[in-house]
Amino acid sequence: DYEPTRATRLISDFVQENLSNWYVRLCRRRFWKGEYEEDKISAYQTLYTCLEVVAKLSAPVAPFFMDRLYRDLNGVTGKDKAESVHLTDYPESQAAYIDKALESKMEKAQNISSLVLSLRKKEMIKVRQPLQKILIPTLSEAERAEILAVANLIKHEVNVKGLTFVEGQGILVKKVKCNFRVMGKKFGKLMKQVAARMDALSQEEIAALEAAGEFDFELEGQPIKVEAADVEIISEDIPGWLVSNEGNLTVALEVELTEELRREGMARELINRIQNLRKETGLEITDRISVVIEPHAEAVAAVESFGELIKAQVLANDITLAENNGTNVEFDEFNLHIEIKKN
Numbered sequence: 001d002y003e004p005t006r007a008t009r010l011i012s013d014f015v016q017e018n019l020s021n022w023y024v025r026l027c028r029r030r031f032w033k034g035e036y037e038e039d040k041i042s043a044y045q046t047l048y049t050c051l052e053v054v055a056k057l058s059a060p061v062a063p064f065f066m067d068r069l070y071r072d073l074n075g076v077t078g079k080d081k082a083e084s085v086h087l088t089d090y091p092e093s094q095a096a097y098i099d100k101a102l103e104s105k106m107e108k109a110q111n112i113s114s115l116v117l118s119l120r121k122k123e124m125i126k127v128r129q130p131l132q133k134i135l136i137p138t139l140s141e142a143e144r145a146e147i148l149a150v151a152n153l154i155k156h157e158v159n160v161k162g163l164t165f166v167e168g169q170g171i172l173v174k175k176v177k178c179n180f181r182v183m184g185k186k187f188g189k190l191m192k193q194v195a196a197r198m199d200a201l202s203q204e205e206i207a208a209l210e211a212a213g214e215f216d217f218e219l220e221g222q223p224i225k226v227e228a229a230d231v232e233i234i235s236e237d238i239p240g241w242l243v244s245n246e247g248n249l250t251v252a253l254e255v256e257l258t259e260e261l262r263r264e265g266m267a268r269e270l271i272n273r274i275q276n277l278r279k280e281t282g283l284e285i286t287d288r289i290s291v292v293i294e295p296h297a298e299a300v301a302a303v304e305s306f307g308e309l310i311k312a313q314v315l316a317n318d319i320t321l322a323e324n325n326g327t328n329v330e331f332d333e334f335n336l337h338i339e340i341k342k343n
Helices: 004-026 026-032 038-058 061-075 100-123 140-151 151-158 180-199 205-213 259-280 299-314
Strands: 132-138 160-167 172-178 214-219 222-227 231-235 241-246 247-255 288-295 316-321 327-330 337-343
Touching: 004 026, 004 038, 026 038, 038 061, 100 132, 100 241, 100 247, 100 259, 132 140, 132 151, 132 327, 140 160, 151 160, 160 337, 172 180, 172 205, 180 214, 205 231, 205 259, 214 299, 231 241, 231 316, 231 337, 259 288, 259 299, 259 337, 288 299, 299 316
Parallel strands: 132 160, 288 316
Antiparallel strands: 132 247, 172 231, 214 222, 241 247, 288 337, 327 337
């Protein structure tokens, strides 16, 4: 019964996808901001608990590294009396720590974010470029409430201004794509006619299939039941929007860029380059600076519209648009000289 590969892959997926790429990355502000108060303490204690349990779970298959991880953690807190992870009790599931409602909300946030980021990648729109809106068709109030609970997290993660719901099919045009391998076994010689009927479904019938999880009709006097698992429901792109699906989840991303959005995108690019210069010059996180940016139409427009945002993000007391002998910094379509000085 010993299956270390299966177990360690599950642990690896948890650590990489849920703990590192999601929880730690999204909690960076909680770790760094402000005083050591309840929210910050909670963030640290949650991370500590995860690392401690991972060390104990993984000890049989990575004995030396996990012992080091355990001793580094416990050496600071003195939480356990054991001198080695191999002398501790193996972890047991804690029912009190399991929150299925929260897990479902976070899964929605991850799936929606993943779909939107894949659309950005497809159109080669950087995440630093703000976009206007995500449109999400919902089938129930419960689903809408779940997404609404994590809407701010999603908007921040994918850098969009708004998230809007539409009921049923809304403005999206959907089509049903049959899984012939599954349905062929199920319907045999009737498969071709079943596929033709599914291709001809109206938008209202597709919405009914999504809501009920199945669609019933008669064919040559026989009752036919097509289940949602038998098909894939896809949405077509609409002008100015990109659409993506995963299971019953659909998102539409508005990709038209206004002049205001372009300016904000450039402002965020400037913030990124100035932050890199801060690191390269060895400035402390709290050091205040002055910034001089070479005049360029896009940079000038961004500073004029979003100068206060740039100053707040890079801790700049002032930003000047002028020729300078600073670092030659590369952008997508041009280069700029940017000079920073510690105040």
